[in-house]
Amino acid sequence: xxxxxxxxxxxxxxxxxxxxxxxxxxxxxxxxxxxxxxxxxxxxxxxxxxxxxxxxxxxxxxxxxxxxxxxxxxxxxxxxxxxxxxxxxxxxxxxxxxxxxxxxxxxxxxxxxxxxxxxxxxxxxxxxxxxxxxxxxxxxxxxxxxxxxxxxxxxxxxxxxxxxxxxxxxxxxxxxxxxxxxxxxxxxxxxxxxxxxxxxxxxxxxxxxxxxxxxxxxxxxxxxxxxxxxxxxxxxxxxxxxxxxxxxxxxxxxxxxxxxxxxxxxxxxxxxxxxxxxxxxxxxxxxxxxxxxxxxxxxxxxxxxxxxxxxxxxxxxxxxxxxxxxxxxxxxxxxxxxxxxxxxxxxxxxxxxxxxxxxxxxxxxxxxxxxxxxxxxxxxxxxxxxxxxxxxxxxxxxxxxxxxxxxxxxxxxxxxxxxxxxxxxxxxxxxxxxxxxxxxxxxxxxxxxxxxxxxxxxxxxxxxxxxxxxxxxxxxxxxxxxxxxxxxxxxxxxxxxxxxxxxxxxxxxxxxxxxxxxxxxxxxxxxxxxxxxxxxxxxxxxxxxxxxxxxxxxxxxxxxxxxxxxxxxxxxxxxxxxxxxxxxxxxxxxxxxxxxxxxxxxxxxxxxxxxxxxxxxxxxxxxxxxxxxxxxxxxxxxxxxxxxxxxxxxxxxxxxxxxxxxxxxxxxxxxxxxxxxxxxxxxxxxxxxxxxxxxxxxxxxxxxxxxxxxxxxxxxxxxxxxxxxxxxxxxxxxxxxxxxxxxxxxxxxxxxxxxxxxxxxxxxxxxxxxxxxxxxxxxxxxxxxxxxxxxxxxxxxxxxxxxxxxxxxxxxxxxxxxxxxxxxxxxxxxxxxxxxxxxxxxxxxxxx
Numbered sequence: 001x002x003x004x005x006x007x008x009x010x011x012x013x014x015x016x017x018x019x020x021x022x023x024x025x026x027x028x029x030x031x032x033x034x035x036x037x038x039x040x041x042x043x044x045x046x047x048x049x050x051x052x053x054x055x056x057x058x059x060x061x062x063x064x065x066x067x068x069x070x071x072x073x074x075x076x077x078x079x080x081x082x083x084x085x086x087x088x089x090x091x092x093x094x095x096x097x098x099x100x101x102x103x104x105x106x107x108x109x110x111x112x113x114x115x116x117x118x119x120x121x122x123x124x125x126x127x128x129x130x131x132x133x134x135x136x137x138x139x140x141x142x143x144x145x146x147x148x149x150x151x152x153x154x155x156x157x158x159x160x161x162x163x164x165x166x167x168x169x170x171x172x173x174x175x176x177x178x179x180x181x182x183x184x185x186x187x188x189x190x191x192x193x194x195x196x197x198x199x200x201x202x203x204x205x206x207x208x209x210x211x212x213x214x215x216x217x218x219x220x221x222x223x224x225x226x227x228x229x230x231x232x233x234x235x236x237x238x239x240x241x242x243x244x245x246x247x248x249x250x251x252x253x254x255x256x257x258x259x260x261x262x263x264x265x266x267x268x269x270x271x272x273x274x275x276x277x278x279x280x281x282x283x284x285x286x287x288x289x290x291x292x293x294x295x296x297x298x299x300x301x302x303x304x305x306x307x308x309x310x311x312x313x314x315x316x317x318x319x320x321x322x323x324x325x326x327x328x329x330x331x332x333x334x335x336x337x338x339x340x341x342x343x344x345x346x347x348x349x350x351x352x353x354x355x356x357x358x359x360x361x362x363x364x365x366x367x368x369x370x371x372x373x374x375x376x377x378x379x380x381x382x383x384x385x386x387x388x389x390x391x392x393x394x395x396x397x398x399x400x401x402x403x404x405x406x407x408x409x410x411x412x413x414x415x416x417x418x419x420x421x422x423x424x425x426x427x428x429x430x431x432x433x434x435x436x437x438x439x440x441x442x443x444x445x446x447x448x449x450x451x452x453x454x455x456x457x458x459x460x461x462x463x464x465x466x467x468x469x470x471x472x473x474x475x476x477x478x479x480x481x482x483x484x485x486x487x488x489x490x491x492x493x494x495x496x497x498x499x500x501x502x503x504x505x506x507x508x509x510x511x512x513x514x515x516x517x518x519x520x521x522x523x524x525x526x527x528x529x530x531x532x533x534x535x536x537x538x539x540x541x542x543x544x545x546x547x548x549x550x551x552x553x554x555x556x557x558x559x560x561x562x563x564x565x566x567x568x569x570x571x572x573x574x575x576x577x578x579x580x581x582x583x584x585x586x587x588x589x590x591x592x593x594x595x596x597x598x599x600x601x602x603x604x605x606x607x608x609x610x611x612x613x614x615x616x617x618x619x620x621x622x623x624x625x626x627x628x629x630x631x632x633x634x635x636x637x638x639x640x641x642x643x644x645x646x647x648x649x650x651x652x653x654x655x656x657x658x659x660x661x662x663x664x665x666x667x668x669x670x671x672x673x674x675x676x677x678x679x680x681x682x683x684x685x686x687x688x689x690x691x692x693x694x695x696x697x698x699x700x701x702x703x704x705x706x707x708x709x710x711x712x713x714x715x716x717x718x719x720x721x722x723x724x725x726x727x728x729x730x731x732x733x734x735x736x737x738x739x740x741x742x743x744x745x746x747x748x749x750x751x752x753x754x755x756x757x758x759x760x761x762x763x764x765x766x767x768x769x770x771x772x773x774x775x776x777x778x779x780x781x782x783x784x785x786x787x788x789x790x791x792x793x794x795x796x797x798x799x800x801x802x803x804x805x806x807x808x809x810x811x812x813x814x815x816x817x818x819x820x821x822x823x824x825x826x827x828x829x830x831x832x833x834x835x836x837x838x839x840x841x842x843x844x845x846x847x848x
Contacts, residue, residue: 004046004095005102008039008187018043020123020183025314032293034286035310038109039118039187040102044125046095047158047182054089056082057178060162064177067167076164083159096151103147103186110188117189117255118144120153122160125181138166138182142219142253143189143260150186157184190310191255192303194274195220196230200287201297203317208297210242211235211287215275217265218252220301220312227251229847231273239284246273275304282309290314329398329706329720336725337392337400343727344405348820350718352799355780356560357707357717359567360399360700361656363391364467364680365649374475379482381415382406391679397699398707400721419482426483427630428637435476439644442469446651453655456662456687463655467680470648477641484634491631494624498612505839509751509811510608514601515632517639519805520812522554523786526578530585531592538582551575556650557643557783560764564649566656567676571784580767581787587771601812635808642783663687669697677701712762714779714826716799744824747800748841749807750817754794755835755846758828761788775836777828781806789813794836796843798824810838818843 011019011027019027023041030036051057063078107116122138139160141153160166161182170177196215201208214223214230222228229247236242249270253262275283283302286309290298294314301313338344358366366389376382385404392400446466453459492508499507532546555572558564571578585592609628613621660675668686669675677697678686685691710720719726759774761767764784770776776792778785780799789795789809797806800819810817816838821827824843828834833846 004043004049004098005040006043007102008036008041008185011041017125018045018183020044020125020181020185021315022121022123022313023183023185024123026185026187028293029290029311029314032289034289034293035308037188037190037310037312038106039185040106041123042095042099042154042184042186044181044183046092046098047161047184049092049095050086050089050155050158053092054085056085056089059085061178064167067171075167079162079164079167082162086159086162087155091151091155099151099154099186100147103150106186106188115145115257117191118150119185119187119189120144120150120157121185121187122157123183123185124161125183138163140221142221143255143258145257145259154184154186158182187312189255190303190305190312192219192305193217194279195303195312196223196301198283198287198300198302199297199317200291200300201317202234203297203299209237211237211284213275213280213283214247216247216249216252217269217274218254219260220303221253222251222262224301231275233275233280235280235284237284237288239281241280244273246271249274278307279304279309286311329396329703329710330722331394331396334394334396334398334722336722337402338404338724340404343724344403347718347724348799350403351716352780352804354401354565354718355782355799356565356568357704357711358399358401358565359676359704360391360393360679361676362565362567363399363401365470365564365566365652366391366401376406379415379419379479381409381411381413383409383411393679393700394703394722397696397701397703398721399700399703400723401718403723420486422482426486428484428487428634431479431483432637432640435473435479436640436644439473439648442473443648443651446648446655450651450655450658453658453662456659456666456668457684459655459659459662460683460687463652463659463683464680466652466655470652473648474645477645484638487627487630487634491624491627494620494627495612497620498615498624505751507608507612509814510604511612511628512632512635513605513608513812513814515635515812517636518643519639519783519786519809522557522783523790525550525553526581526787527585527592527790529578530582533582534586534589534592538579547575547578551578556647558646558649559784560782564646566649566653568653570650570653572650577764577767577784580764581784583768584770584791585787587768587791601814604814646783659683659687669694674701677704714798714823716779743842743844744821744827746796746818746821746824746841746843748838749800749804749819750795750810750815751839752794752814752816753835753837753839754816755833756793758830758832758834759792760825760828760830761785762825769830775834777825779825780804781809789815794838796821796824796828796834796836798822 006019008023008026009030011024012031013024013028015024015027019041026036026039051060060082063081067074067078103116103118106118107114110116120141122140124138139157141156144150144153161180167177170180194215194217196213197220198214199212202210202212211234213233213235215233216223216228216230223230228249228251230249231247232245233241234243249265251262252265253260286302287300290300290311294316297317298314299317300311303310303312344350354366374384377384384406387402387404390402392402394400449459449462453462495507495511496504529543529546529550532540532543536542551572555570557571558568559571559574559577560568609625612624616624656675657672660669660672663669663675663686664672668689674697675683677700678693682691682693686693707717707720711717718724754775756773756775758777759770760777761769762778767785767788770788770791772791773793774791775794775796776788777796778798780797781788781795782805785805786809790813792815794815795806795810795817797804797817797819798821800806804819806819807817816836818836818838818841821843835844835846837844
């Protein structure tokens, strides 16, 4: 004979099949002697019998055919139909009788003076599992009075197994819809004074020695459903507060004699924490008991009434990160390379442009950047540091970079004026064009050698020569620095005469909109590829032809990072990154109208010019317009120069890989890519067979993996390798300290204010996460990221400056941007609402 109800006290961890995850865990908590309100379950057999008796199983199966998790409209329609069928079908009389009897026994247990209020809670048989929580997928009803109302809400819970989000979740997790049943928990309500959730280990940072508690006034539904910003407490396992944050707690849900009611919390109560030390100590003790009983970290719900804590739910923490990893790359004997007492002036720029961990051979190109220091010395009079930029290999195989800024020098007093006078009438584009032709010729020679090389020693010798030539070309690439600066100074002086000082920054941004620089052109070209995909499909020949045209033009852009490096694959090698960008654009059809976007930027630029024209005499405006166009040309030339450096680096990469394949053929190294773990000065020795390098390469590769792992966790490789120490931030003012709990200050990079959800992107593999209206939060951005600026509505980065890629592109698209907020990718979380004030450089948390 079937029993359609069972008391919670009769259940345990083995009751999953009949009681679902919630019911089984409540029974397990009672078995462990923990404080749990009494109640009963309506078994999964009752639900299964309801489907069979009403012939719904076959109808549901037919309705679910060909559903896909991406087709939310079809899922929603199916959900509406199936839920309605379940609620309309009459409940089996035997089931009704057992539920009424169980309810009456519960009412008798609570006593004649108590008007019984219960919570009717769904408990699926695939719920609260270690691998899938199904949290929030099925319905709970609070403050239910009377047996007839309980019967009604049991059917509502059954129907909630077929909510659109539950159907979609099961599809995505690979669960068979009709093999999952639903039990229903009917449990005495606690008229909570405060309630919330408690994690017996910290799921945010993976620390198993911390307890995380979120609490609000009234019933816990406000916390669980995200209706409020709760108070947050982080305790150690002894119950001492490590950290706490006062939540706004604006609303509370209270149990009344007719159900539940939501009301605003009085202002004075919002300003106080809703839990004291005695309640926190009690929760800490319960956390210890729960975790010991289950033998693993648990996510619990609780309620406080008359100084006693009741447990309402327990489930495994499915999102628990692994234990905190050792992110230290340095050994105990390793010293920090840079010994200064403050950060070098150029550190932010170095960290942004050298954004990804470098292989040993990459340092050959990094040291070529010494050409920029030489330019600063010869043309501007700065004193070169005692030692040039150079790599330092540690015993572990980890490679650090030795870098110091050029220093001030008396020679600057006459060198800078000389340079200004010399370049006063020069334009960046006139300097750039002949250099671009030389770069093209150099690249053709490198590509020819790559194709024809068959002798490893000759190839290695040519690479050494190519590195030296690359350094010269890189140094000359900087020769437009002074002409560009002079042009921009002229432009800014004329602008200051034309507009009010409070509007200068706004006009500077607007007058640099609609620029056809290389990255902007690349973005427009990619939108055209996405348009073809939307029109003809990604499997069509038309798409493939348009995609190939795009790849031919932009194939040498690095797949990751800001500065091109030898170790970084190009778009030609990893075209799947471009596919990710196309998918991100296809996610919102409005993003495919590139003409509208460009035209709006162009219109804003033209409108700003018209406003300037109204304020200046025609002759002065003509001079201003000519200077403005030169300033815009300087930006285009700068981007063109970066594009060319990427092409040169990609050519060098192909040449180096050719050497790698020649060395691998002779078993000097194991595979072609191992060549990147040689230093430049080792290439010829390895090619001639005079250097046994395999063991050294293996050690360097292992160290490199550890550096990459630390970098992915937010420790920049320049810091983790001990190139520079971590410098303490300047002490904040009292005003800043007061605001520190809900705001972060960085560098203003693009004006405007926007509020929206956070989307943290750590690299190209996560590009498809970004949706229209999101705030893109990342460690940095690079040219490959540019199409995301059409999708995102604001940008926040950990490193950068007003001249960084994120800043330039944000200004181009007119979206707010704040850069240089240390560790922001760890301080924020996906979906969290924030305000980005690009004008003031402040990011404000709107919810904790």
